[in-house]
Amino acid sequence: MxxxxxxxxxxxxxxxxxxxxxxxxxxxxxxxINEREIDEEKARISQDFRSKMEESPGG
Structure with missing residues (x-):
C-alpha cells in the first residue's frame, strides 16, 4: 500500500x-524563475491524482 x-x-x-x-x-x-503557463488538462490530471491519494487509507 x-x-x-x-x-x-x-x-x-x-x-x-x-x-x-x-x-x-x-x-x-x-x-x-520562468513564467507559469497553466495547462488546464494537466492541472485536471493532477487533481485526479490528488483525489485518489485522499481516498486511499492513511490519506
Missing part, C-alpha cells in the same frame, strides 16, 4: 510541475 501511495504522490507532483511549467523546469539557466 505504501508503494501505491508513493506513486500517487509522485504522479501528483510531476503532473503539477508540468501543468505549471511546460518544460517542467521552474528556473532557467540563469537562475531566474
Amino acid at each position: 505504501d508503494m501505491a501511495r508513493k506513486f500517487l504522490q509522485m504522479g501528483y507532483t510531476r503532473s503539477r510541475r508540468y501543468a505549471n511549467y511546460e518544460s517542467g523546469k521552474k528556473y532557467d539557466q540563469n537562475g531566474n
